[in-house]
Amino acid sequence: MAEPPEVVKRECVFRGKKVVLEVQTVRAAGRTSRREVVLHPGAVAILAFPEPDKVLMERIWRYALEREMLEIPAGTLEPGEAPEACAARELEEETGYRAGRLERLLAIHPSPGILSERLEVFLAHDLKAGKPRPEAGEQIEAVLVPIDEALAMIQDGRVTDSKTVAALLFWERFMSESA
Amino acid sequence: MAEPPEVVKRECVFRGKKVVLEVQTVRAAGRTSRREVVLHPGAVAILAFPEPDKVLMERIWRYALEREMLEIPAGTLEPGEAPEACAARELEEETGYRAGRLERLLAIHPSPGILSERLEVFLAHDLKAGKPRPEAGEQIEAVLVPIDEALAMIQDGRVTDSKTVAALLFWERFMSESA
Numbered sequence: 325m326a327e328p329p330e331v332v333k334r335e336c337v338f339r340g341k342k343v344v345l346e347v348q349t350v351r352a353a354g355r356t357s358r359r360e361v362v363l364h365p366g367a368v369a370i371l372a373f374p375e376p377d378k379v380l381m382e383r384i385w386r387y388a389l390e391r392e393m394l395e396i397p398a399g400t401l402e403p404g405e406a407p408e409a410c411a412a413r414e415l416e417e418e419t420g421y422r423a424g425r426l427e428r429l430l431a432i433h434p435s436p437g438i439l440s441e442r443l444e445v446f447l448a449h450d451l452k453a454g455k456p457r458p459e460a461g462e463q464i465e466a467v468l469v470p471i472d473e474a475l476a477m478i479q480d481g482r483v484t485d486s487k488t489v490a491a492l493l494f495w496e497r498f499m500s501e502s503a
Numbered sequence: 504m505a506e507p508p509e510v511v512k513r514e515c516v517f518r519g520k521k522v523v524l525e526v527q528t529v530r531a532a533g534r535t536s537r538r539e540v541v542l543h544p545g546a547v548a549i550l551a552f553p554e555p556d557k558v559l560m561e562r563i564w565r566y567a568l569e570r571e572m573l574e575i576p577a578g579t580l581e582p583g584e585a586p587e588a589c590a591a592r593e594l595e596e597e598t599g600y601r602a603g604r605l606e607r608l609l610a611i612h613p614s615p616g617i618l619s620e621r622l623e624v625f626l627a628h629d630l631k632a633g634k635p636r637p638e639a640g641e642q643i644e645a646v647l648v649p650i651d652e653a654l655a656m657i658q659d660g661r662v663t664d665s666k667t668v669a670a671l672l673f674w675e676r677f678m679s680e681s682a
Contacts, residue, residue, distance in 0.1 A: 338516050352564070361567045388619045436572050437546070438541075486614070498658050
């Protein structure tokens with residue numbers, strides 16, 4: 325690539341609880357244009373297999389899509405929180421499971437054209453079941469899904485969450501016994 | 504899941520060129536809370552193999568991340584545009600390649616916790632090379648990457664774009680000759 329584009333001006337147009345919306349005036353290849361950027365604190369997801377050949381997933385209501393989704397457990401980083409600590413916290417809050425050890429699996433940028441979010445996926449080891457402690461107003465139902473069924477749901481489009489698709493296919497391709 | 508949550512009030516706090524930011528007051532499990540939702544028109548991506556065992560990718564500057572990324576070609580839907588038409592247009596504009604046929608491969612929701620975006624991935628067939636016609640100020644460099652190298656870059660974290668990770672692993676798992 326030639327010269328990297330330059331941000332000439334940043335205008336914060338909305339500062340929310342979770343995201344900040346910035347309008348940037350940028351200069352690239354001699355032209356000035358405006359870009360909308362959604363600044364996000366970052367997130368984590370957890371791939372966990374509490375029983376042989378079963379993956380821990382959640383039925384969760386997604387306001388942005390106005391529907392329920394089937395996803396692996398995940399959450400947004402609190403200010404100053406380390407990804408691994410966030411993963412341990414979210415896993416326990418949402419599903420009740422405690423991980424003896426969390427292994428970094430991969431990181432993804434969910435939507436780099438508009439969103440600064442970076443999401444780190446951890447593989448959970450040495451799981452112990454417990455009681456979930458959902459946040460007020462959160463409706464999350466933890467479910468154990470046979471791996472073959474989760475893969476079939478990716479193939480036929482019933483599972484479409486990008487972190488879930490990426491994490492499960494990544495794990496199967498690069499990490500599982502059969503890989 | 505019990506009763507689906509209900510959106511009590513929608514407040515548009517920013518209407519941009521590409522996204523709309525809405526603050527929703529929602530009622531779930533008897534509690535009222537506020538949610539930030541980024542409304543996005545939807546997007547497409549294209550998985551193309553112009554040469555045997557080589558995948559078409561792009562080096563593209565991402566303002567949201569302030570860095571260059573290596574991704575498969577993609578673009579945002581224009582108002583009223585069909586995903587397949589958008590895929591054909593973006594592929595040709597950004598890389599110069601024309602597809603004789605586009606096959607729907609999978610759809611993903613890149614970041615369902617905050618973003619309404621749905622992204623559809625097409626597999627391009629019968630490719631013909633041509634001249635790219637980039638939009639003003641866009642810096643995109645098309646590159647042909649051996650599939651094995653692209654997979655190695657997913658494994659070691661040099662490729663982190665969620666649509667690229669999901670599309671390549673999906674294709675290899677469910678669509679390629681060796682699957």
